[in-house]
Structures are given as C-alpha cells and as structure tokens.
Amino acid sequence: MAFAETFKALSDPVRRKIMELLKKETLSAGEIGSHFDMTGATISYHLSILKKAELITETRQKNYIYYSLNTSVVEEVMLWLSTLKGDN
Amino acid sequence: MAFAETFKALSDPVRRKIMELLKKETLSAGEIGSHFDMTGATISYHLSILKKAELITETRQKNYIYYSLNTSVVEEVMLWLSTLKGDN
DNA sequence: CTGCTATTTAGAAAAATTTCTAAATAATAT
C-alpha cells in the first residue's frame, strides 16, 4: 500500500462521501453518481482514484460495475495514524 | 475539526514527514526545514497548512517558533476511519 | 538604535487536480 495514494484519495470530499455511501452497501457506478451533481465521467475519475488506492474494489455483473469498500487499507491508514500518537 | 482540511493536510508527503519528525520531539521551523531540500518559505507554507488543520501547535521561544503534534485531531481522523470499517 | 538570525508573507511560475464534453468500450436485449 502506498500512503501517498491513500491519503490523496481520501483528501477529496467527493471521494470521502463515496466511501461513506459504500460503507452501507455495495453500489454500481451509476447509483453512486446519482448522489452527486456531476457527470458520470467525473464520478468514474473519482472511482478510479479510490481503486488505485485500493480503498474500493469492483465486480462486474451484467453491464453494471459494482463497487465495495476494502476495509483492510482503511485499517493500514489507522495503524499509521496510531503510530503518530505513540501507541505501538 | 474539518475533515476536508485534515485529510488535505495529510495528503502531502512533506507534511506527513513533518508529522513523523514531530512524533519524536518538538522542533523549531528551522530544524524541521533542515530535513528537507526546500526553502524555509516552503516549509513555512506546509507548517501553516498543518496548523490550520490543527494537526500541530506552535509555541514561541526567543526568536524561534517550536512546533509539536496535536494528537487529538489525529484521533478524530482515526474515529472517522473506524466508522468506515463498521466498528461504532 | 543597528545588525543579525529565524520565520513568515506576497506574488508569480510550475505542476497537479478536478471537471466537463465527446467519443470509445462493454455487455445485454431485441
């Protein structure tokens, strides 16, 4: 995991909101997009960044692409943060 | 605390390295700068962003300004991350 | 007060990010 990518990915409010949506349930790209006032192309761009950071994973079904959280990377970020606090 | 500012602050590698330096000890702006190949003005810019995000605090002594970590904001970030994982 | 050191602020250039439109893929359905 590359912290650079992970933190950059989480630094954008749209992407954090996507993470929160996916916390509740797996969603298709289109369903995610319906929560924002942006084109599908822009949502696709944000999804690609979360994917590169391995914060989400995708699975294809019919002609939909479903996205879900990958909590293990979230955990690694938390570990880095916890070392800042001195608990290690 | 504003997550936007906090995550943005942590999204830059220079600023994360500053956080790691300050994890060990309080340092002056100049001492922090000596770890990077950048002008003091640039370091000052990065410090200002960490300060706005309340990730660090400053105290003045003589004509030095010393910086230290503020771990309570680090903890709030960890809390947000933990809700993603579903532990709450 | 004058000079010296530490740091910040201002303004501009360079680089990276975000967003859009238009076109391309991919998969399904008729």
Add this chain to the structure above:
DNA sequence: ATATTATTTAGAAATTTTTCTAAATAGCAG
C-alpha cells in the same frame, strides 16, 4: 446484427496546490 444502457477514456479548460524569490516581521544581541 443493431440498438440501448452503463461505464470508461481522451483531451481540454478551470481551479487548486506547491514551490520559489524577494521583501517584511519579530525578537534578540551588542
């Protein structure tokens, strides 16, 4: 095979971020 729907890719414009140089501020020290 053609049409339709879902999504991504490419390229460009707009915005934001990072960095620098030069100038300003702040606090000693002599």
